Amino acid sequence: MPTIVVEVMPKAELLDPQGKAVAGALARLGSSTFSSVRIGKRFELTFDGPVDDAVLAEVKDIAETLLSNAVIEDVVGIHADAL
Amino acid sequence: MPTIVVEVMPKAELLDPQGKAVAGALARLGSSTFSSVRIGKRFELTFDGPVDDAVLAEVKDIAETLLSNAVIEDVVGIHADAL
Amino acid sequence: MTTSPVESSPADAAQIDMPFVDGPLVDTVERAATNPEREQPYAALGLKEDEYLKIREILGRRPTSGELAMYSVMWSEHCSYKSSKVWLRQFGQKVTPEMTKNLMVGMGENAGVIDVGEGWAVTFKIESHNHPSYIEPFQGAATGVGGIVRDIISMGARPVAVMDALRFGAIDSPDTARVVHGVVSGISFYANCLGLPNIGGETYFDSVYQANPLVNALAVGVLRHEDLHLANARGVGNKVVLFGARTGGDGIGGASILASDSFSASGPTKRPAVQVGDPFAEKVLIECCLELFRDDLVEGIQDLGAAGISCATSELASNGDGGMAVDLDRVLLRDPSLTAEEILMSESQERMMAIVRPEKLDAFMAVVGKWEVETSVLGEVTDTGRLIITWRGETIVDVDPRTVAVDGPVYDRPIAYPTWIDELNADSASGLARPTAGEELAAQVQALAASANLSDKSWITAQYDRYVMGNTALSYPDDGGMVRVDEESGLGFAVATDANGRYCYLDPYQGAQLALAEAYRNVAVTGATPVAVSDCLNFGSPENPEVMWQFSKSVEGLADGCLELGIPVTGGNVSFYNQTGNVPIHPTPVVGVLGVIDDVARRVPSGWQDEGHNIYLLGITSLELDGSAWAGLVHGHLGGRPPAVDLQREKELAGLLNGGTKEALIGSAHDLADGGLAQALVESALRFGIGARIFLDELCERDGIDLATALFSESTGRVIVSVPREDDVRFVGLCEARRYPVQRIGVTDGLPDAAPSLNLQGMFDISLADLRAGWSGTLPTHFA
Amino acid sequence: MRIGVVTFPGSLDDRDAQRAVRFADAEPVALWHGDHDLQGVDAVVLPGGFSYGDYLRCGAIAARSAIMTEVIAAAEQGMPILGICNGFQMLTESHLLPGGLIRNEAGSFVCRDQLLRVESTSTTWTSGFSAGEEIIIPLKNGEGGYIADAVTIERLEGEGRVVFRYLGYNPNGSMNDIAGISNERGNVVGLMPHPEHAIEPGFGPDTADAMRSGVDGLRLFRSALESALAH
């Protein structure tokens, strides 16, 4: 069954305490490569049928109204999964 | 600065309470298109320098040991972000 | 008719071979008869050969793979108590009529139920989730909470509180932080989300728990007498209903072996051994079950825990009319690829099984519908005396349910007196160097307060909701947790859990009694009257005769102790095979004591709230440093014999405290245990930041001990009490009337014009700020 | 006065909120998330808990329930609405209040007796306090860090819509130590701490006077009652 992936990230200008915590953990483990870590969500929506414009439009709507909160988050990607 | 994205999903066989809750909400909101929803994490690791094999190897290691727990999660993707 | 595969007709052979090409062939009862000698992976499922042969004998044929799945999980140590049963009987035998007088439901049910008066009853139970919590600490601990809470719901009670007794490896070992973070956040996540206040617990660090942490969760529930329900399947024609979460492939590591045996060319399906918890689903399930009980829509409800549907069906049938017919195809699945064996064994969380009268089914469905809980009717109660399970139209299980759930194997395992124990007992701590100078005493008091096991646990407890439900009268850091049951009258209960693995290692009989005595005392100091016990017995491998000796001694000690105190064991849990490599953990029988208090308004805190109170020490202090926190921390020593226990004294002490709180003479009361008087003083002072001046000369003289012994000995039967000056005479009079040793040891006054401190006359003066810095810094340093 | 308390699947402190309403001498009315019906109440409390497990974002799914359509409409008509913890999260998710609440800075759930300053007494729920008053209210949350963009924060501060501020210790990394805010009109207030757990002696937070004696929370509910009587 086809899967559509929606990716949501916390807004860049706002705090991301979880990302900060992981960055801190990385530093403690001795890795200094990464200057920052941000953590968002990845949704996989599975459905039956072809990936057409109607489905994509519906996903876009769901992504913007339910899966993310525009006050604090951005939808950074919507794509059919190449599984 | 380049960003590497790591995607982690709960193992397919295991219960995903988050996905279940969202699927339930979608159904209540009247959308019947999607048969299942699963929710994972999307990490953005930012760093200074070129995306080379060494960095990718380090990310792979971090993804498998720190960013995910192999008992309950799978790393489903690691890629340099096309930002 | 017995037909070996060799003799079977070509058609049969084809039928048997087919699945290896095409997919699953169901192993039915019929096939078990026609293909009797098929090899079965009983050993890989944890069954011994004689157990497997016993199953064949019971059935008069080989089991189907579904039956094998059921027997193997139900006859496991975890579900059948096969190594512990012969010992646990004592809890039912060593009882007096006085002990069972208020017992509405005793051992053997999902949880014991105690009449607490005014038409109210309380149910409580403690259970382990040790092994899963090492593999996946977060989910392991979370589902541990979920499991014990479902036991409480199945009795018809509303869960109202949880506690967690935890044991981790050494605090500075690299892996400990992983386990601590996972376990604590798992408990926090699940119980907070369920809306159950956490009212107490224990946290110990010791390298013996390094690769085998202990996560024991306790839950308490409250019900009206008339709401009591037992889980049994009575009434022929009544419906068997499965509701809650869908069944998925959680926690069925074992079943994949069966899958690989009976079919599949591609090898065993890898199924994860862990379960994922969904506290939200469980919260909804609680409300849904309570509504079902309230509207009288169910005959009984059984929780699904270990062994899932295998356990629920066989136990319900055994406890009822004895027969049940179930169609496994009706189980709602999360993963349609599950095999019948996997469905039988799945440990998916947040599921319940109800027995419903046919005429009430519609109303039942309306309630589960309101809560959006998925439900399906699996079958019904019969009078055949058989548990019959069908799958894809064929019978895959046909057994007498009692042979699965009740009459499992029972072992009287060999016992050996440990070769090392005499030498260990001979190595007393009484010869270790004890400080006499003020400076050194002060340093040791502070070091103990900052040690992993005695330090502030609020880094953990601050992650737990203690307010939800609005009835918490006492919780961290008081000695016992207390919850109001009745808002009108103030009736309530108190609970404390305790165990000291070091004591139990030195002497498991006495160690178990010490755990009991301490939990009992911790309940008594709150002002409540202890009434019942639940225990979680954590030990190494029962196949090790020395471990079995420890186990038998602990059970004996606990049963004898309960008899002497006059309070019954109402239920509990045994966890074996707790070891790191071949080294067993210290025997750790965690004892939970439940007490009742007529009005929680008269509860007593463990710390000093006011200046100007006299501080009294109740009880006698002897040179008892063996196994103490002091010996462990200062000298790295563990040997000798644990402190003496005198349960009659404990009873008298509890009576005295009860009298004192009823007459409102007691400002605070704190029991003395790990770390002795020194630690009790530190904790009493830090509770509300009230300092004290302490003088121990008279005590030392009366008891014939030195100052270090007075501070660090762990003699039992002792409590420090603070008493307002105006109640002094009455309080001392009360102690004297009851002939309990009482000695004034100080006052809760600071020195004039000084910041609050703990001052030991002529010896040391430690500012509370310094004390607190050490005491509260340890856990955050390691884990924050 | 009748104050409705909505129960969502996963609400936890709903009974406690009802008790608080009772202690304030108002009548609690249980409302159900799936109904389009406020039963004629005079005010609504959205209680704490983990509605729908808070699995997506806290309060996000609850904010899209049937009853919230009614709550939003009533709020716009000026009905007093109080969102406590999860209820506050629902108010931001339904855009009755600006900003959002994210995971605590320390990463873990925190339960503590929290000192607060009452910054605004011009809301329906705080009119019974005096400005600048310091109160102790239990706080317990995993995702209580208040965030908003700079413009919003400036507006909230400028318009006196920061209602409660953490004092002494910021438990969750909230911007500007914000513990609670209101809408422009002052009828809708959301806060992370739990006033319904500081209403009954013996079961509230520790205070300097005595263990578990704090009852400062009661005055939020009394304020609503008094504003209603005054109108």
Ligand SMILES: Nc1ncnc2c1ncn2[C@@H]1O[C@H](COP(=O)(O)OP(=O)(O)O)[C@@H](O)[C@H]1O
């Ligand atoms: N893991 C935990 N969860 C909840 N409460 C805990 C935990 N660990 C310790 N506590 C609480 O910390 C306090 C001190 O614990 P402890 O020193 O074991 O008490 P005591 O010596 O009186 O048995 C008690 O209130 C106890 O309930």
Ligand SMILES: [Mg+2]
């Ligand atoms: Mg103790």
